[in-house]
């Protein structure tokens with residue numbers, strides 16, 4: 303029997319689900335290897351389970367916890383896709399502001415507003431994480447292939463710099479631009495440096511990331527202390543390593 | 550009768566359509582229950598060169614538009630005039646986004662309804678050519694966006710005052726070749742979407758879109774309304790007001806107490822005569838005339854725009870060569886406005902920037918938020934027409950109407 307797959311979205315921009323729909327060349331062939339049981343963004347007939355693999359996008363607000371737990375219960379493997387699901391995403395930034403909803407809704411009590419947003423693993427067990435804002439399509443396909451072949455998917459344990467050097471990019475850090483490549487986990491093929499733009503850490507910290515030496519380096523380049531902290535607070539400010547960055 | 554369509558499928562995000570019919574009185578609520586993300590709060594206190602990459606995360610499907618309106622608003626605040634090349638490249642990127650987003654909507658989200666399937670995947674068992682055509686067009690839209698701005702979902706290289714990387718001649722020629730190869734499929738798309746059996750329903754409303762004298766406004770323009778008024782983008786906050794409704798996390802666009810429509814149908818209704826010549830000629834062959842007051846004709850409008858985008862993109866690539874340019878800029882205090890036509894309608898940004906280059910205020914008005922009230926008004930009237938049908942049929946028809954707006958719920962709760 304083909305494994306049953308669910309693709310779910312919580313709070314986010316739907317970009318990680320969209321990247322799956324952006325697999326135009328293989329999208330129509332997917333049903334030959336998996337049964338897509340639930341994918342509300344793309345189909346109308348959806349079942350709750352049982353699911354062999356569920357891919358879950360988005361961060362979780364308090365009122366969504368029940369729904370997430372239901373998915374967990376129905377799934378053998380639960381995969382967090384994207385930095386919202388892995389770390390809370392950009393919307394985690396609201397956690398650093400006092401009463402942020404006041405700014406947006408003039409203090410009106412919103413029916414669904416709850417001033418906190420967290421990663422999936424704050425509430426349920428997550429078996430695998432595919433970070434990135436958005437996820438990397440190829441990494442997603444590789445992951446799916448491994449699982450379908452019964453192999454244990456390999457998670458990357460080296461930083462963006464490795465991918466960047468393999469592509470022989472000019473190093474931005476050496477030219478004086480602040481780049482988070484040394485502390486960010488690989489897997490996007492150094493997309494930003496390839497575009498002559500510094501890595502902003504969207505995939506989150508690499509294993510054993512040396513945040514304090516990165517901060518030292520940034521100070522040497524003359525970054526001011528407020529900016530330094532801000533740089534670690536873009537798409538993965540929920541990662542505790544990045545939160546520990548000090549000026 | 551009570552209808553509660555919980556989590557409307559094949560739209561981006563989470564929304565419920567709740568309808569209550571009592572003694573011929575109809576109450577409609579499109580409840581957006583997606584988590585609030587509070588961008589307007591956390592964009593404050595960020596540097597001018599950080600906010601755009603954050604803002605694009607409001608919405609993946611129209612991230613390019615968020616990128617462009619955000620950049621334009623910053624540049625407007627700091628008094629930066631971008632080069633002609635930058636404008637051309639940005640325009641091209643926006644064309645790519647419209648192609649991608651419209652193809653996604655037409656083929657993956659909408660067409661299955663008209664062909665009687667639950668998704669493009671099940672539809673492809675019987676209509677493989679159509680499904681493949683749609684996906685190829687969508688892919689090319691993404692290819693254009695990626696070539697110009699580094700990535701289709703959440704751009705990389707588009708920055709304040711230019712680009713960090715300029716696509717090579719070879720890359721551009723490849724895109725050009727693909728555009729020409731795929732153009733016949735776009736003509737088929739226009740034919741297909743002009744011939745679908747749309748529900749017979751009309752309701753005239755106010756249509757609002759950007760307008761330019763000499764071209765079909767997508768990247769730039771003044772605000773124009775079918776009610777006859779015209780305004781500079783700097784004045785948008787005075788014309789389009791947002792109202793907080795207690796049953797939804799999204800604010801709603803309201804003018805003089807009523808909803809208004811923005812998006813492909815509004816654009817075609819207001820700017821049909823500014824479409825490319827070949828696009829206008831093609832439309833002569835089909836029966837649907839504009840202005841049209843049938844919201845389901847938004848799909849025809851999308852197909853027309855894809856053709857227009859193809860022809861305009863071909864024109865831009867054939868008539869320009871692109872080279873490396875400087876993109877430095879000087880920080881200046883200011884109040885800036887930016888807008889462009891996103892696939893779902895006019896997107897507006899307003900930033901205030903202080904002398905250190907920090908954003909102190911951000912106000913963003915998204916197309917879906919603007920369309921929500923108008924959508925509810927349409928549902929209300931449309932329901933009266935179909936009230937005698939079975940409940941199942943009513944639900945299906947209402948879902949189709951919601952989808953015709955192609956709502957982007959992440960956008961609406963930014």
Ligand code: SF4
Nearest residue numbers: 314317384385386435
């Ligand atoms: S991780 Fe990024 S791309 Fe994915 S849903 Fe969140 S904001 Fe969107």
Ligand code: SF4
Nearest residue numbers: 463466473474481483
């Ligand atoms: S540009 Fe960034 S990612 Fe690339 S090698 Fe330098 S520091 Fe590492």
Ligand code: SF4
Nearest residue numbers: 490494501502503504
């Ligand atoms: S280079 Fe850095 S910011 Fe860019 S996609 Fe990769 S991890 Fe994300």
